[in-house]
Amino acid sequence: MTPQEEKPFPRQRQEQPGIEAEMTPKPKSGEFEYRGAEKLKGKVALITGGDSGIGRAVAIAFAREGASVAFAYLEEDQDAKETRDIVEREGVRCLAFRGDVGQEAFCADIVGKTVAAFGRLDIVVNNAAEQHYREELEQISEEQLERTFRTNIFSYFFLTKAALKHLQEGARIINTTSVTAFKGSPMLLDYSSTKGAIVAFTRSLALSLAERGILVNAVAPGPIWTPLIPGTFPEEKTEKFGTEVPLKRAGQPVEVAHSYVFLASEGGSYMTGQVLHPNGGTIVGG
Known part of the structure; x- marks a missing residue:
């Protein structure tokens, strides 16, 4: 069955952060869809939020391209x-770290353990995120606001800061932003705000690191079927998820993973400070 022929998602709801194993249907993360070509052979990648969704798809794609992976x-x-x-x-090593990337000490720890295990670090993928559905600004508590920013943008600063001492010329930093950074989302005010911050972070960091030959780019997915969706939205919204875009369907994580491979590989060697938009056809500026 092609993506265009897929049926609407059934109604479902989970508690945050959402479990991919409990989703119906399970997202397509590339286990059976992605074919590699050794584009990242010998590289080492560290991915946050790598257990499911887009992060899992990126981990699988990187492994298929020959990279060792920590997440x-x-x-x-x-x-x-x-x-x-x-x-x-896939015949490569993989490390999994359990903890809160919103804490700087944890980010420093996992960078250190990754380098100790693999001897190097070439690719950093800042991807971990959380979002909360709120119909009005007044419903966003101080605790939620801080938590969302800590996970979605503070962690990007923390992890990158720890990684920089290990990154050499040619290294790649890839940040996950969102289409909501460009077109907004009335029910995801704090989430959208962090995603806008990630765009500015990407562009500013790219300028900061250009002389060192470290490339910094971002990917801004549209509606992608991941655990964040049943973990965020009321169940009546899951069955219509993604139908508002020009392609009339939600994307699958594996369809987004190709953008990360491109930016991590030689194909992206003349790109920095840029944002790719796998979003089902939504036209956005920037």
Whole structure:
């Protein structure tokens, strides 16, 4: 069945952060869809939010391209084990770190452990995120606001800061922003705000690191079928998820993973400070 022929998603709801193993249908992360060509052979990548969704798809794609992979996740042990098993079946090493990327000490720790295990670090993918559905600004508590910013943008600063001492010329930093950074989202005010901050972070960091030959880019997905969706929205919205874009369907994580491979590989060697938009046809500026 092609993506265009897929049926609408059934109604479903999960508690945050969402478990991929409990989704119906399960997202397509590339285990059976992605074919590699050794574009990242010998490289080492560290991915946050790598247990499921886009992060899992990127981990699988990088492994298929020959990279060793380390990833961080919050508490979704079952998803993390499945991701690690899939990656290791590709014949590369994989490390999984359980903890909160919103804490600077944890980010420094996982960078250190990755370099200690693999001897190098070439690709950093800042991807971990959380979002909360709120119909009015007044419903966003101080605690939620801080938590969303800590996960979605503070962690990008923390991880990158720790990684920089290990990154050499030619290294890549890839940040996950969102289409909501460009077109907004009335029910995801704090999430959209962090995604806008990620765009500015990407562009500013790219300028800062250009002389060192470290390339910094971002990917801004549109509606992608990941655990964030049933973990965020009321169940009546899941069955219509993604139908508002020109392609009339949600994207799958594996369809987004190709953008990360491009930016991490030689294909992206003349790009920095840029944003790719796998979003189903939504036209955005910037």
